Amino acid sequence: MWHHLSSDWLNWADQLAPAAQKINQHLIAALDLPALARAADGRGLAVLDLASGVGEPAFGIARMLAGEDESSLHGQVIASDIVPGMCAGLAERAGAEGIGNLSVVAADMEKLPFGASTMDAISCRFGVMFCNDPDAALGDASRVLRAGGRAAFMLWAPLVDNPLFAAMDGVLGNMLGTGFADAGLDLFGFADPTSATARMARAGFGDVTLTTHNPAGRIPERAAFWKPQMEMLFGPQLRKASDAERGAIDAAMFEALRPYVTDGHFQVPICFHVLAGVKG
Numbered sequence: 001m002w003h004h005l006s007s008d009w010l011n012w013a014d015q016l017a018p019a020a021q022k023i024n025q026h027l028i029a030a031l032d033l034p035a036l037a038r039a040a041d042g043r044g045l046a047v048l049d050l051a052s053g054v055g056e057p058a059f060g061i062a063r064m065l066a067g068e069d070e071s072s073l074h075g076q077v078i079a080s081d082i083v084p085g086m087c088a089g090l091a092e093r094a095g096a097e098g099i100g101n102l103s104v105v106a107a108d109m110e111k112l113p114f115g116a117s118t119m120d121a122i123s124c125r126f127g128v129m130f131c132n133d134p135d136a137a138l139g140d141a142s143r144v145l146r147a148g149g150r151a152a153f154m155l156w157a158p159l160v161d162n163p164l165f166a167a168m169d170g171v172l173g174n175m176l177g178t179g180f181a182d183a184g185l186d187l188f189g190f191a192d193p194t195s196a197t198a199r200m201a202r203a204g205f206g207d208v209t210l211t212t213h214n215p216a217g218r219i220p221e222r223a224a225f226w227k228p229q230m231e232m233l234f235g236p237q238l239r240k241a242s243d244a245e246r247g248a249i250d251a252a253m254f255e256a257l258r259p260y261v262t263d264g265h266f267q268v269p270i271c272f273h274v275l276a277g278v279k280g
């Protein structure tokens with residue numbers, strides 16, 4: 001299904017980049033790149049970003065490792081995704097932004113085309129839950145990490161804590177007959193902290209931590225702020241809808257999210273986890 005969504009992801013990527021960077025900081029902090037750099041003793045870090053889509057958080061990590069600031073961080077990022085269209089879009093964006101220490105490899109994160117113990121860090125933002133076998137993906141992440149390397153996964157917390165997704169699921173289910181389940185999207189497979197932590201430990205990671213974050217933006221109530229996420233998850237279905245249906249969807253989304261309007265602004269929280277561990 002992701003094969004049909006790469007154009008939607010590319011359409012919105014630049015506009016969403018500032019908001020993405022705000023939440024990415026939690027994922028990047030969990031990698032503790034400064035500690036990995038100290039352990040690497042001058043060798044540049046090798047970071048693999050899995051299920052990169054069209055660039056998050058690979059771009060931010062590559063910029064940190066570009067060696068252009070006063071920190072001692074430097075290294076290379078490999079961005080990867082199973083969908084060739086996502087990889088092509090990502091490569092095009094990286095070229096346009098002049099990011100030189102990033103390469104792109106099309107890869108299924110369940111069977112990575114990299115040798116054992118070749119990476120210092122692995123990042124993955126909202127990706128592992130979409131694998132056919134997420135435990136195989138966690139296991140392969142552990143395989144390619146060096147001993148002492150760190151992995152961090154950003155994961156959606158439950159639907160009930162993500163009102164934007166709850167509204168989208170209800171509205172599109174009613175209007176187009178396709179919610180997350182019908183579209184084959186399982187966003188919440190790692191929503192339960194206890195089970196997510198246990199899966200990470202079973203994959204061979206030690207020092208497993210899970211932190212939960214609940215930021216809320218402040219967006220003028222005139223803005224149909226759900227549009228990017230909706231198109232990036234349901235682009236093909238929305239393209240088939242009539243103008244009248246799309247207008248009705250926006251009206252129903254506004255109604256569903258109206259309880260979150262304060263002072264002329266939507267303040268809709270999102271809730272996600274960062275699950276991290278160290279290769280033993």
Ligand SMILES: C[S@@+](CC[C@H](N)C(=O)[O-])C[C@H]1O[C@@H](n2cnc3c(N)ncnc32)[C@H](O)[C@@H]1O
Pocket residue numbers: 002003050051052053054055056057080081082083086107108109110124125126127130131132
């Ligand atoms: C929700 S998007 C996240 C993209 C990006 N990390 C971000 O946060 O903007 C999920 C991505 O996972 C990719 N994906 C799904 N299954 C995969 C797999 N088995 N291996 C690698 N990538 C996969 C999809 O192609 C899609 O780009």
